[in-house]
Every structure is written in C-alpha cells, then in structure tokens.
Amino acid sequence: MSSVAQYLKAIVSRRTIYALKPELPAGVSIQDVQSTIQTVVKDTPTCFNSQSVRAIVLTGESHKKAWENVINAMPSADAQMRPKSIRDEAYGSVIFFSDGPTTAKLQEGFPAYSALFPQWADHSNGAAQIHSWTALELQGLGCHLQHYNPFVQAALPSDIPADWTVQAQLVFGAPAGTAGEKTFIENPVKTYK
Ligand SMILES: Cc1cc2nc3c(=O)[nH]c(=O)nc-3n(C[C@H](O)[C@H](O)[C@H](O)COP(=O)(O)O)c2cc1C
8 A cells, every 4th residue: 555545544544432441452552652642742843843732641540630620520410421431431641732932932023923823833733633643543542532621721740831721632542442423525625727
C-alpha cells in the first residue's frame, strides 16, 4: 500500500470508541502512549511556529481524581454517566491545553493579527487532538474526545501552570467494543480550473 493510502486508511479508521477497558492493549505501555503524544505535540504545526499546544497524560489516581471532580460537578445522574464510565472504564486521558502566554506574546508582537491568534491556537490544538486520536488508535487503543474543560482544569496535578487552559480530553483504554454506525452527507470537493 502506498504511504498516502496508509495515511488515509488511518484517518478513515479513527473512530469514537466509548466502550473501553481500564487497561492497555497487549504490548503497549503508558510510556508508548506518552511518546506518541510527545511526538504529536512537537510536530503538529502552530502559527509562526509558536508551539502553543501543551498536553499531559493522566492515568491511575490522577485520572480518577480529575474524573471524580467532573462527576461531582454534573447536575444529574444522567449527566454523571459518561464521566463515571471514564473514571471506571478508561485507562487514562490525555489533557490538551493552550498556553496563554504564547498567544499573548504573539498578540503584543503582531497587533494586526491580534484577534486571529487565539483562533490559530485553537486550530493547532484541534489538529494535535485528532493526530493523537488517530495515532493512539493505530497503536491498538480505543479513544473518545471530551470537553469537560473547567471541571478537569479544577482537579489537575498541582504543578500544572495556571496559564495553561484545558481545551479537550482524549480518553483512552483497551477497546471493549466497536464504533457506532456513522452516516455521511453528500459533500463533494470540487476542483476548479
Ligand atoms: C471537535 C470535536 C469535538 C467533539 N466533542 C465531543 C464531546 O465533547 N463528547 C463526545 O462524546 N464526543 C465528541 N466528539 C466526537 C464526535 O461526536 C465524533 O467524532 C463524531 O460523531 C464522528 O464520529 P467518529 O469519531 O466515530 O468518526 C467530538 C469530535 C470533534 C471532532
């Protein structure tokens, strides 16, 4: 298979897998997960090469603590179901942040683009999230993406800088089920000459 075909196959194969087991697939260590995320964070492009994306990997007690806080912040038993399943059934979660001072410095340095820098930081953060998601699934993990941002922010390890703002959580574990059915709109990409 050509390398572009392999790359596209990886994009197509990445899916939301909610059914997880609190373990890693055979042969995969948490250091492997960390190394994947490190590469993605390093090599995902950012505006002006500003490198605004930050990430940490939570597992064990730190994962449970963050998700316990999310559970306690939810207003109903229904709303608690997803974070409870994450606390009990996932092996860990990658927390993505944007570094506030990086964007502020760009805004000071290039006032004409001031309003755009936060958007560009978001674009790179999203790219890193989806690169990570695709890569972890290629490693045999199941993943899903969540946005309980303020409730996760409030229960992180104490050395996380206050000016890192939580953007998303990529929840992972060994897959315990398959992805749901997915339908697609008619959405042709045209070429104009
Ligand atoms: C930017 C973005 C935000 C998302 N936020 C959530 C979320 O907060 N909770 C959730 O359960 N799924 C979330 N998802 C997952 C989407 O619902 C899912 O990717 C979409 O339905 C397509 O399914 P697939 O991931 O299996 O291809 C998000 C996905 C993206 C790309």
